[in-house]
Amino acid sequence: MRHSYAFRPLLRRIQATPILSMIVLLAVLSGCGEDSPPPGFLPNTPPDTRIVSGPRDDVPVSYLTEIAWLGNDPDGPVVSYRWRISDNGPDGQLDPADTLGLPWHTTTRTDSIFATSAELDSFPPDVDNPLITDPIDFRNWQTHSFFVSAVDRDGTADPTPARIDFTVTTLLPRVEIDVIQLTRDTCQPTNTTLAFGMKIEDDDDPDGVGQAYRTAMIAVEDLDPAAFEGSGVPVPSAGACLSRAEYEQLDPSLLFPESVWSPWSDYVETDYPEIDLTLADLPPGSSWFLAIQGRDRAGAVTPTFVWNRNFLHFHVDGGFLPTLEVTDPTGVTRSFQGAASPVVDLGFLTDPQVVFSWHASGADYAGLIIGYRWAFDPADPLEVDESEWAVPWIDIVDLSESFPPGAHSVVITTQDNSGQVSTAAYRFEIPAD
Numbered sequence: 001m002r003h004s005y006a007f008r009p010l011l012r013r014i015q016a017t018p019i020l021s022m023i024v025l026l027a028v029l030s031g032c033g034e035d036s037p038p039p040g041f042l043p044n045t046p047p048d049t050r051i052v053s054g055p056r057d058d059v060p061v062s063y064l065t066e067i068a069w070l071g072n073d074p075d076g077p078v079v080s081y082r083w084r085i086s087d088n089g090p091d092g093q094l095d096p097a098d099t100l101g102l103p104w105h106t107t108t109r110t111d112s113i114f115a116t117s118a119e120l121d122s123f124p125p126d127v128d129n130p131l132i133t134d135p136i137d138f139r140n141w142q143t144h145s146f147f148v149s150a151v152d153r154d155g156t157a158d159p160t161p162a163r164i165d166f167t168v169t170t171l172l173p174r175v176e177i178d179v180i181q182l183t184r185d186t187c188q189p190t191n192t193t194l195a196f197g198m199k200i201e202d203d204d205d206p207d208g209v210g211q212a213y214r215t216a217m218i219a220v221e222d223l224d225p226a227a228f229e230g231s232g233v234p235v236p237s238a239g240a241c242l243s244r245a246e247y248e249q250l251d252p253s254l255l256f257p258e259s260v261w262s263p264w265s266d267y268v269e270t271d272y273p274e275i276d277l278t279l280a281d282l283p284p285g286s287s288w289f290l291a292i293q294g295r296d297r298a299g300a301v302t303p304t305f306v307w308n309r310n311f312l313h314f315h316v317d318g319g320f321l322p323t324l325e326v327t328d329p330t331g332v333t334r335s336f337q338g339a340a341s342p343v344v345d346l347g348f349l350t351d352p353q354v355v356f357s358w359h360a361s362g363a364d365y366a367g368l369i370i371g372y373r374w375a376f377d378p379a380d381p382l383e384v385d386e387s388e389w390a391v392p393w394i395d396i397v398d399l400s401e402s403f404p405p406g407a408h409s410v411v412i413t414t415q416d417n418s419g420q421v422s423t424a425a426y427r428f429e430i431p432a433d
């Protein structure tokens with residue numbers, strides 16, 4: 001008896017072990033633990049998902065891509081979908097790393113237009129075309145995979161998401177400096193203030209414009225000497241002026257490394273001739289490289305730096321004066337720069353209705369005319385008092401005024417955006433009848 005008593009628990013233990021293991025294993029497989037459904041309860045069936053329309057994998061499409069999907073669930077309704085889009089890297093192939101940590105987004109919609117990134121440069125069909133040289137023609141590209149899973153009433157997502165692979169392209173945004181005129185094939189002389197507008201065009205954007213811009217401005221003596229290696233162009237010293245031909249020998253990727261760029265700013269389209277950038281208090285004698293890049297909705301960035309388009313080489317001279325050209329009542333046009341001296345004497349005018357018209361320019365030094373004002377019969381035509389001006393600074397380029405008999409004077413002045421003024425002063429006499 002004692003013998004069998006001692007033996008029985010051991011036998012029970014040996015028999016119990018595999019049964020216990022199976023129960024634990026079943027609980028792990030079902031994932032339910034103690035909440036396992038009672039016998040006879042049907043487990044939830046996950047929903048199934050399919051993509052009903054979208055881009056083909058062999059034809060590149062716009063970075064704005066429309067995709068539609070549907071799901072069905074054998075034992076209840078589909079209540080939502082979850083989706084995600086991967087960027088598949090330069091090889092264009094979906095790798096496990098491409099979806100690592102990629103979040104799922106939830107939606108109840110069954111279609112959408114997705115704005116996807118296209119940040120890889122040199123889209124092969126463009127690069128192979130030797131006729132294409134302008135960024136207007138170049139495209140960036142990226143291959144993406146779109147995944148979507150239907151989610152049922154129980155929160156169960158289709159474990160095998162529907163998937164579509166596709167390649168998108170975007171035309172690159174173009175930047176153009178405007179408002180000022182840039183025509184030189186050597187450095188542009190400027191005053192100590194330089195102001196200009198810009199436009200960032202993007203032909204495949206719904207609004208036709210880029211979304212952001214950034215600038216790089218470097219004194220020529222701070223340029224990376226490596227950019228000059230093998231170019232035949234000497235490394236510039238402070239204040240040096242390079243020609244367009246010399247600039248075009250240099251490696252732009254070394255001229256404008258990532259570290260020299262400003263942060264990105266939102267680009268808001270303005271009406272010409274509005275000013276987007278003003279550079280004030282520039283030191284006389286300094287010489288600069290200035291480049292501007294645009295960025296589009298797909299993240300594509302202007303790749304080239306074209307002389308006098310989105311690249312400007314300028315030298316700060318200072319002391320430039322606007323040129324004021326005035327046509328007087330006798331029909332003679334004269335040019336004025338700086339203070340009015342001497343006063344132009346027109347003698348007797350037969351018509352008491354006196355008409356002047358004018359035009360001013362700072363184009364020689366990329367200066368901008370900000371307005372005009374005039375005075376009638378000031379105490380001293382060569383020293384008009386602030387209170388004697390007939391109008392504030394305005395953008396009007398002619399005047400017509402009736403004068404009584406006697407001696408009179410008219411003073412017309414213009415100002416540029418660096419505060420430089422040029423003035424024309426006239427005296428004349430209206431005879432008594």
Ligand SMILES: [Ca+2]
Pocket residue numbers: 044045046047073074075076152153154156
């Ligand atoms: Ca279900």
Ligand SMILES: [Ca+2]
Pocket residue numbers: 170171172173202203204205296297298300
């Ligand atoms: Ca674009």
